[in-house]
Amino acid sequence: MTDDFYRSVGGIREPDPTLGKSVQPEPAPEPVLPEPEPPPRVRRQRVVLAEPSRSAGSLRARVELEQQTSWGELLIKDLIKVQLRSGVALALLVVVVLGALPAAFFVWPAFTDLRFVGIPLPWLLLGVAPFPLLFGVGLWYNRLAERHERDFVDMIEN
Amino acid sequence: MQVNPWALTSVGLVMVVTYYLGRRTSRFARSTHDFLVARRTVRSRRNAAAISGEYISAASFLGVAGLVLKEGADALWFPIGFTAGYLALMLFVAAPLRRSGAYTLPDFMEARLGSASLRTLSTWFVVFIGILYMLPQLQGAGLALMAIMPAPAWLGSVLVTVVVAINVMGGGMRAITLVQAFQYWLKLFAIAMPTFVLCVVFFGSGGSGSAGSLGQQPPPRFTDDTTVSIETDVVLHVDQPTLVRVDDQETVWLPGTDYPVGTGTELFFAEDARVPVVTDGALTNESWLRPTEDATDLLSTYSLMFALFLGTMGLPHVLVRFYTNPDGKAARRTTVQVLLLLGLFYLFPVMIGALSRMYVPELLVTGNTDAAVLKVPSAMVPGVLGQILVAITAAGAFAAFLATASGLLVSVSGVIATDLLAGKVRDFRVATIVVAAVPAGLAVLLPIDDLSLTVGMSFALAASTFCPLLVLGIWWRKLTWLGAMAGMCVGGGLVLTAVVLGAISERTGGWAPWFIHQPALFTVPAAFLFTIVVSLGTARRVPDDVNAVMLRLHAPDPLGFMRDRAVARFGRAEERVRTGRGRHRK
Incomplete structure (x- = not known):
């Protein structure tokens, strides 16, 4: 059923x-x-x-996707590739930014003595700054991924 | 220790409200679909609050402040990693995982790779990780109850287990969603409000705590003649010759020597003495304020980041909440909101940890740093106000135990009920009782470790077993079930070996290098490598329907390729009710 x-x-x-x-x-x-x-x-x-x-045309596109014709397969492979690419790029961005911090503290110990409004810089960089960064990247990816999907759907429907 | 009536009341209230909300929302839970995935009707905003509520465990609520108190700047990586894990989850897993239509992690594995033996193996890993993660929650509950009233350690663990098990048996995922969402906001309030009050007190007193300001280089000092009774074995060290009376015997402790102190020992320190610190903690405030400056600690920090960043996506109780979203897009939006909610929360435990370094240095001697959140308010604000603040933080702590334990219980019993039993609602309830009983028993029997460290190990395990499978399964067509199995066995085996070696080394003089304690930097790449190599070697085994599955995982939701495997297997809720009624009429 x-x-x-x-x-x-x-x-x-x-x-x-x-x-x-x-x-x-x-x-x-x-x-x-x-x-x-x-x-x-x-x-x-x-x-x-x-x-x-749905229109008849969109239905045909759908069926082609479903039946894995070479055209349908190509379409979905492209979507996967573009989604993966934006995901990897943003992950790399975050990893490089956050991964640079311990190295920076290690290489320039003087860096750790800097203060901002009386609070040591490392505490601000580690305790506060990463969270807006992570949220911002999350928002960004969400917009990218939704745009890719919308484009894909538009292409299929027309 | 005297009983704090405020705290007892607030903890009791949290338990009652949890029970009430669970009871209210589980009235409509009738089918397996309700119990496993709440009929996939949880909207992104509520699901985000529920995920954050479930994720802020004892390790976050109590453990982060405790680690900041002990290790200082290096401990700040824990909240970053805990949050960043959701970014990784969002970038690589969230939407495709939801679109797979799976209802448990093993079910996803079978949907993607079509192997029953892989499904069984992942079932056991889910059960193992779930119980490993539940242990510190229950032990933390015991510890927190001990901090507010004279109670045996097992009482808190048993109480939390009972409340959670009743809720989960009543309605499964349906029952705990609203409870967890409520508990997120409760926890945020319970950590933010005391932090504000304590900060006002702190700046009101001229920005320097009773045990010395953080800007001073030496370790904190005792402000009065202080007697500290040691509850678990610790090894202490000092930075200056310090006069100590150990069980009425005066000695002088010298810097550079480790002093092991056994359980039940009473240490007496005169006023103004330097506070000794447990060996793995930062001794002086100066080293506490700075991030690490030696190479092995640096590598260990990277390894920790790695485990937390990739481990979140492998935690069964986190993933199980993503199955409840209506579609892939909602799953992604949920994760964005989780990033916001978690970031907001983690600002506060860090501040409490820093304050506790100045006001409750005796925790550094007992090694019981996880109690910092519960002890600071009464140390800083004497009288009733302090007690009320303690009551609020205690309520938050219990909300943390309840929320995380209920999420774990739902995910593990869901897996057991559908994989080892027939998957009926009754099976789910039976599984719940068993899954609740095992960790509760273990929590009572095993010694209490640092909350965040045990949790760190479960993250390393999740990152080395499920993370490669999920990422490769979603993005790489050539994955085979043999490759997946090899990767999971290698990754999981290496982490478990590291756990065993670490435990042995702790008893035989601590010879283990850093990567035994933080193994993720090696085990995760090893797991990925084995998965890929074995998959390429067994290319004939690539499942025939890989293209159809990939299409389902990645095609945007409006195209409607998604299909619900839970409905396919267990039927839809309404249908079951209708057929049941029909049968009755005959």
Whole structure:
């Protein structure tokens, strides 16, 4: 019943091999309409995704993605690559900035004697400064990743 | 020690409110889907508060201040690492992990690599890491209760276990979400409010504590004739000849020698004597103020950063909360907010740690530095106000034990119920009882270690086992289950070897070099290396559906490729209710 539902949503024809152990035996290869119109399914549609109706073109792109045609595979590989690249770049930024601190304290001990408003500089650099940095990088990545995904969806829909 | 009625009341209140909120929210929990992942309906803001609430454990609430008191600037890496771990989690894991539709970490492994034996192995690692992490929480509860009333150490551990187990049995993830979110705000208040008051007192008194200002170079001094009774074995050292009466026997301690002191010993120091410090702590205020200046400490700092940065993403109780988000985008947004909430929190324990160096130096002698947060308020502010402040921090500390322990309990019992049992709600409850009983028993039996250090080891273990699997599993198509297994065994095995060697070395004269105590710098790369090499060697075993799985992990949510493995296996909550009712009518 449930995996039947997923097939109708994603347009998958084969049942997932890991599924189906505890699911009620249903005639598996039942042909499913791509448009989720049949009355008994309306209730369940609300639970998983609130999709607006899709155009035929977007559906074809979706099916190509799903069926791993060379074009679909290329598309998703590009998305993975661009997401990974932005993740690694931001991680490197943070690692370099934070990783430089212990080395800086080690190489220039005089650095540790500096004070700002009476508080030793290392305490400010270690106790306060990293948190806004981490939050800022987090925000930045969130925007990047969401933009990549939006671009991807736009491309698929058109 | 006298009983602090305020603190007892506040701790009791926290327990009652925790129980009440859990009870209220678990009324609607009926199905496995509720118990495992709260039906995947937790919005990002509440989930962020719940994740932060769960993550700020005893090690953060008490341990960070204790480490700052003892080690000074070097201890500041702990909060940084604790927070930065979420950045790594967000950059590489959060959204794809949620989109996988898995409901436990072993389930993700099976979804990605399709191997039942890998699933079983990860189940055992999850159970092991969970229990290792739960231990310091429960021991901390015992320690905190001892600080506010004369009670045996086991009482606090047992109390926390019971409250948490009742909640989790009532509603699983559904019950603890609101509780943990509430406990984050409680903890933030409980550490921020006393810090403000103590800072006002501190600057009001001219910026110098009773045990000497931090700007002075020598170690802190005792302000009165002080008797310190030692509760766990410690090794002390001094920087100047110091007159000490050890159990009514006067001796002079000389600098450069280690003085082991056994449990039950009473040390008497005259007024104005220099405070001796446990051997691994910073002796003088000058060295306390500066970050490390020798090479091995530098490497050890890097190793710690490595473990914390990569270990967070491998902690089962952290990941289990990400499965409750509605979709991948919400998982990512949750993590951004967690970064903000954690950063806000960690400003305060550091300040309390610095204040405690000036006001409660006797903790440096007993080695019981984790009690700093609970002891400073009454040492700085005498009278009722001090007691109320202690009550607030004690409430926060108990919120920390409860929140973390409940998260761990849900994640470990979820794994046991779905992998070793049939995954029904009753199985979940049975698993909860077992999982609660084991660490509670261990917490009572085992000696108490530094909270943050035990936690540091669990981070190293998580970073060396699950981190390579998650990162490579999400971003690298050529991963095979054999490679994953090899990496997990090598990484986990190396860390456990280091733990054993460290324990042996502690009993036989401390010969172990730094990387035995902070092994992540070597074990994590080793785990990555083995995973990659073995995967490349067994390239034929790359699962057939790797492209479909990768698509599901990375395709944006609106495309609707996500599928819920928990629903697929256990059915949807509403359906179960309906079929149940139908059967009844027949």
